[in-house]
Amino acid sequence: MDKKNKRNLKFDTLCLHAGHDVFETNSIVPPIYQSVAYPYESAEYAAKLYNYEIEGFTYGRMDNPTSRIFEDRLAALELSEKSLLASSGMAAEFIACVGLLEKNDEFVSSGTTYGGTNQLFTVTFPKFGMNPRLVYNPENIDNWAEAITNKTKFLFIETPSNPNLFIGDIEALAKLAHDHGLPLIVDNTIGSPALQQPVKFGADIMVHSGTKYLSGNSTCISGAIVGKGEYIDHIKATEYRNIGPAISPFNSWLLLLGVETLGLRMKKHSENAQAVAEFLEGHSKVVSVNYPGLQNHPQHELAKKQMKGFSALLSFVTKGQLEDAKNVIDAFNLFIHAGHLGTSVSLATHPAFSTHQQITQEERIKLGIPDTMIRLSIGLEDINDLIEDIDQALSRIS
Numbered sequence: 469m470d471k472k473n474k475r476n477l478k479f480d481t482l483c484l485h486a487g488h489d490v491f492e493t494n495s496i497v498p499p500i501y502q503s504v505a506y507p508y509e510s511a512e513y514a515a516k517l518y519n520y521e522i523e524g525f526t527y528g529r530m531d532n533p534t535s536r537i538f539e540d541r542l543a544a545l546e547l548s549e550k551s552l553l554a555s556s557g558m559a560a561e562f563i564a565c566v567g568l569l570e571k572n573d574e575f576v577s578s579g580t581t582y583g584g585t586n587q588l589f590t591v592t593f594p595k596f597g598m599n600p601r602l603v604y605n606p607e608n609i610d611n612w613a614e615a616i617t618n619k620t621k622f623l624f625i626e627t628p629s630n631p632n633l634f635i636g637d638i639e640a641l642a643k644l645a646h647d648h649g650l651p652l653i654v655d656n657t658i659g660s661p662a663l664q665q666p667v668k669f670g671a672d673i674m675v676h677s678g679t680k681y682l683s684g685n686s687t688c689i690s691g692a693i694v695g696k697g698e699y700i701d702h703i704k705a706t707e708y709r710n711i712g713p714a715i716s717p718f719n720s721w722l723l724l725l726g727v728e729t730l731g732l733r734m735k736k737h738s739e740n741a742q743a744v745a746e747f748l749e750g751h752s753k754v755v756s757v758n759y760p761g762l763q764n765h766p767q768h769e770l771a772k773k774q775m776k777g778f779s780a781l782l783s784f785v786t787k788g789q790l791e792d793a794k795n796v797i798d799a800f801n802l803f804i805h806a807g808h809l810g811t812s813v814s815l816a817t818h819p820a821f822s823t824h825q826q827i828t829q830e831e832r833i834k835l836g837i838p839d840t841m842i843r844l845s846i847g848l849e850d851i852n853d854l855i856e857d858i859d860q861a862l863s864r865i866s
């Protein structure tokens with residue numbers, strides 16, 4: 469095996485070794501390079517570095533050796549050429565999109581995204597003259613085709629989506645995008661590369677909230693963009709450099725520790741979530757359950773085709789009114805009520821009043837997020853303890 473080029477290794481081995489050469493750093497654990505500047509060998513070297521003619525480290529806002537290890541590792545896990553870390557998932561999305569847009573350009577996105585993404589697209593981007601066209605029935609590819617104009621610069625899909633677990637057809641969307649000469653961006657936060665590698669289905673660019681499964685235990689806000697070398701070099705030399713959303717080296721190091729167990733965690737998360745979804749499906753206090761691993765999920769077959777497991781996020785609608793959903797949330801003993809997902813402990817959230825609270829109620833209904841929806845992020849605990857906690861919380865509904 470070539471010690472430097474580890475790209476041929478299997479997924480779980482890449483999670484531990486890609487991007488890091490223990491003999492180069494003389495350390496089994498990748499070191500934290502807590503430095504904002506790096507000495508240049510010569511004036512000639514510096515000039516080439518700043519002109520992106522050679523790979524190296526210029527200044528901490530642009531690059532960092534600890535971050536580079538994770539960037540190389542994530543690129544390997546996503547079967548892509550390069551990646552770029554950012555200070556948050558939102559920062560990564562902003563840079564990934566803005567790097568493809570000019571004033572008066574448009575892009576097409578599924579309406580079923582995380583609330584923060586919805587606000588970035590519908591409130592922030594229009595301020596810069598960059599306009600989204602949201603597709604509200606994204607399962608119908610014709611709706612995407614109709615939204616494309618001669619101003620469109622890319623298509624964007626979050627799959628699985630937060631919080632209603634819509635599954636976008638990556639292959640069909642990539643084909644549509646490519647037929648129009650456009651790239652497809654996939655938010656791969658919920659699947660993570662352990663369960664879904666969108667490149668296999670033709671996607672061009674992946675964005676991540678590293679805050680979730682990639683780091684895995686709620687220790688760092690972080691984000692990443694993954695794609696072709698030319699595209700990553702372009703955004704790095706322009707918007708990333710000009711805006712300054714760099715990640716801290718310590719957070720890159722936390723990502724490196726977390727990603728070591730990504731494959732193991734995603735398998736266990738998926739097993740636990742499947743069991744919870746099946747339990748909820750048969751519960752008398754539950755109206756409906758959204759989980760792609762369930763046979764009756766509208767895109768179950770598609771999820772099976774493009775995912776290796778169905779991840780840990782699920783949502784369900786309780787019987788009764790808003791007050792009943794609130795009572796359930798307050799009754800949890802083990803599930804922690806917090807606006808977060810994708811971590812080792814189980815979490816419960818009330819999307820209408822937290823993650824999707826900025827969206828109007830009318831829009832939420834359109835997006836399939838009723839006030840009685842509860843979102844669960846299933847952790848790595850013993851499944852019997854989780855089910856017992858859910859059952860006792862649901863018993864608060866009369």
Ligand SMILES: Cc1ncc(COP(=O)(O)O)c(C=O)c1O
Pocket residue numbers: 556557558559582584585626630655657658676677678679680689690691
């Ligand atoms: C699917 C998805 N993408 C992006 C984000 C934004 O990530 P961050 O909170 O790291 O900025 C989130 C946050 O919950 C998310 O769920």
